[in-house]
Amino acid sequence: MTISKIYGIHQLYIATLFIGCSDTTLGILKTAGRPSAPIPIHIAPTTTHITTQSDEILKQNLKKHVTYLSQTIGPRNISDPAYYQKLCQSAQYIDNAFKEIGYQTNIITYSATYRGQKFDVQNIEVVIPGSIPMSNGMAIKNSTHTESIVIGAHYDTVCFSPGADDNGSGIAALIEIxxxxxxxxxxxxxxxxxxxxxxxxxxxxxxWPYSADDQTGKHFGYNMGSVQYAKQAKEKSEVITGMISLESIGYFSSEPNSQRYPWYLSWLKYLYGDRGNFLMMLGDLSSQPFQKKWLACYNQIDAGAMHAIALPGWIPNVYRSDHGSFSLEGFPAFMITDTADFRNPHYHQATDNIATINFTLFTKTTKDLIATIQYLALDGPLKT
Structure with missing residues (x-):
């Protein structure tokens, strides 16, 4: 069989490898509703040099966030009132972190139902306004009518898991971005x-199961914050040219055979190797142009450290994280993941704790993400 044929098969089935993380007194954050204009950013006096925090400071910040979420708070979901309080505590921590940076946060509260009990939960949003006008001449500084990229991460965990990698790592990176x-x-x-x-x-x-519709049991129900967000964006005709879900990005291993594959795809180790030292992008076919744009930026920073896969949405697990909510509404979207349980033996376990995170590589990964997103923020439009 030729390499091109092998790659074709690999393109068709690889989604089964890269599973996301879906299997649910503190006060509720005050709801601000979605603003009609972007959150203001105040620009300081002119400077010609963009400074960045040191690797060590970034590493310390990432560790602080993951430690607080996974160790101070621990399991957080809507499985019962006690875990719900921890979910609220996590939301408050994220809101405070954004505000301490200098942002005004936008809290979108909605009601989720699990086993007949209702819980008020929050999407927490900050907006950095761009200046690309739409071709129809809409107002330049209205975030609803300018091209935007959404970068998201979920802050809940499965029951009993402290969720250091899944998904304390994604939230920590989001705050530092x-x-x-x-x-x-x-x-x-x-x-x-x-x-x-x-x-x-x-x-x-x-x-899962907090993401499921309480009546039908189907995934991508209205309990999911990303479903709520994506549907509202679609209703408002927002122009989202790409969504990125940061999904378990802190577990790495350089040990032989640390990267596993299903038995029927075991030959993929000849393409990607058997060491869990890379990140994977996974989305449906509509995400492919956005993936190419992302990789064109990312590879200028760290070529070959991330692989990209675009597959038909009907293949199992292509929509296994929050990016699926956006894809199902017609927005290009993909997740970035360390491949979860095909690498991390602590996936969805009580042992998914701070000690399992490789903070040296996680810091490097976050730096690469930051630099790539900066390229996208400063670059020209994806749509014309």
């Missing part, structure tokens, strides 16, 4: 330099 973009805005010569609106969103209820 927000910090860098804020610093970037403060130092750019003028705000029109930020060309593409970036929306950073923390979602609840990605994990």
């Amino acid at each position: 927000a910090r860098h973009l804020y610093d970037l805005c403060m130092q750019l010569e003028d705000k029109t330099t930020i060309k593409r609106t970036i929306k950073l969103v923390a979602f609840p209820n990605e994990e």
Whole structure:
């Protein structure tokens, strides 16, 4: 069999490898509703040099976030009132982290139902406004009518798991991406330099069974924060040219055979190797142009450290995380993952704790994500 034929088969079936993380007194955050204009960013006096925090500071910040979410708070979901309080505590932590950076946060509260009991939960959003006008001449500074990219991560966990990797790592990276973009805005010569609106969103209820419709049991029910967000965006005709779900990105291993594959796809180790030292992008076929745009930026920073797969949406597990909510509404979307249980033996276990995170590689990964997102924020439009 030729390499091209092998690659074709690999393109068709690889989605089964890269599973996301879906299998649910503190006060509720105050709801602000979705604003008609972006959250304002105040630009500091002109400077010609963009500074970034050191690797060590970034590493310390990431560790602080993951430690608080997984160790101080622990399991967080809507399985019962006690875990629900921890979910609310997590939401408050994320909201406070964004505010401490300097953002005004937008809290979108909705009601989720699990086993007949209702819980008020929150999507937590910050917006960095861009300047790309739509071709129909709509207002430049209205985030609803400018091209935007959504970067999201879920903050809930499965029952009993402290969720350091799944998904404390995704939330920690999201907060540090927000910090860098804020610093970037403060130092750019003028705000029109930020060309593409970036929306950073923390979602609840990605994990199964809390993500399911309480009546039908189907995944991608209205319990999911990303479903709520994506449907609202579609109803408002928002122009989301890409969504990225940060999904378990902190577990790495350089040990032989640390990267596993299903038995019927065991030959894939000859393409990707048997060491769990890479990240994977996975989305449906409509995400492929956006994946190419992402990789064109990412590979300028760390070529070959991330693989990209675009597959038909009907293949199992292509929509295994929050990106699926956006894909199902017609928005290009993919997840970035460390491949979860095909690498991490602590996936969805009580042992998914702070000690299992490789903070050296997680810091490097986050730096690469930050740099790529900066390229996208400063670059021209994906749509014309």
